[in-house]
Amino acid sequence: MRFEENSLDTAHTQFVHSMFGSRRTPKLQNWPLEEAEWGAKVKRQKPAPKPDQKVGEMAKMLSEERLQTQVELEFSLVGLCHRIQPTFKEGMTQINFTARTPVDRKLSRAIGWQARNYLKEPQFDAERLAGIQLAVVEDLSVVEDLKPVVTPGKMSDELLTETDAMEAAFRTRCFKWAAKGWEIDLDQLEHRSQSEALVIPSPGRREDPKNWVHKTVPLKPAKAS
Numbered sequence: 001m002r003f004e005e006n007s008l009d010t011a012h013t014q015f016v017h018s019m020f021g022s023r024r025t026p027k028l029q030n031w032p033l034e035e036a037e038w039g040a041k042v043k044r045q046k047p048a049p050k051p052d053q054k055v056g057e058m059a060k061m062l063s064e065e066r067l068q069t070q071v072e073l074e075f076s077l078v079g080l081c082h083r084i085q086p087t088f089k090e091g092m093t094q095i096n097f098t099a100r101t102p103v104d105r106k107l108s109r110a111i112g113w114q115a116r117n118y119l120k121e122p123q124f125d126a127e128r129l130a131g132i133q134l135a136v137v138e139d140l141s142v143v144e145d146l147k148p149v150v151t152p153g154k155m156s157d158e159l160l161t162e163t164d165a166m167e168a169a170f171r172t173r174c175f176k177w178a179a180k181g182w183e184i185d186l187d188q189l190e191h192r193s194q195s196e197a198l199v200i201p202s203p204g205r206r207e208d209p210k211n212w213v214h215k216t217v218p219l220k221p222a223k224a225s
């Protein structure tokens with residue numbers, strides 16, 4: 001949850017990311033969310049990085065002084081994925097799509113794709129990939145030191161501000177589905193995994209729940225709404 005919330009945060013790019021406009025302006029604006037059952041979306045403008053904050057081929061393409069970058073950001077709990085689409089200038093855009101799978105209490109695996117309508121030839125991939133990897137390292141430098149490590153279980157246990165609206169939307173949905181009794185009980189899972197192979201149930205079990213060798217992961221009980 002911590003790292004997914006980092007990806008959804010609309011405020012940190014102005015502070016954390018050297019190539020996305022850090023130190024450009026500390027002033028943040030609020031943008032309305034489009035909310036859906038499984039996710040939320042926000043379209044916003046943010047101060048563009050200064051030309052000297054870009055390097056390599058991007059610096060050549062974005063050499064003129066720009067005021068704003070347009071960014072669309074959305075997430076879905078289905079598949080636990082998010083999509084970030086910045087438009088750097090008219091006709092120049094990219095989509096970063098990331099899907100994340102929790103592995104254990106503190107580890108998740110993210111798989112990302114980038115589609116772009118500029119610098120499309122393969123010789124530009126290495127520089128684009130290096131840019132993504134730099135951003136991940138910059139994010140980690142903040143997220144790895146967060147305390148508590150795990151997102152608190154209640155909204156009221158952490159101070160969120162108006163510009164944390166996407167994180168709040170994400171947390172609200174996680175808590176909603178957890179309250180239905182869908183959250184894995186990690187304490188029990190870790191204990192029982194010493195001697196049992198426990199699995200996430202497939203949809204097939206709903207139709208035919210009998211005679212499966214491996215038991216399903218323990219879930220926390222549903223909360224009365």
Ligand SMILES: [Fe+2]
Pocket residue numbers: 006007012013016017135139
């Ligand atoms: Fe980031």
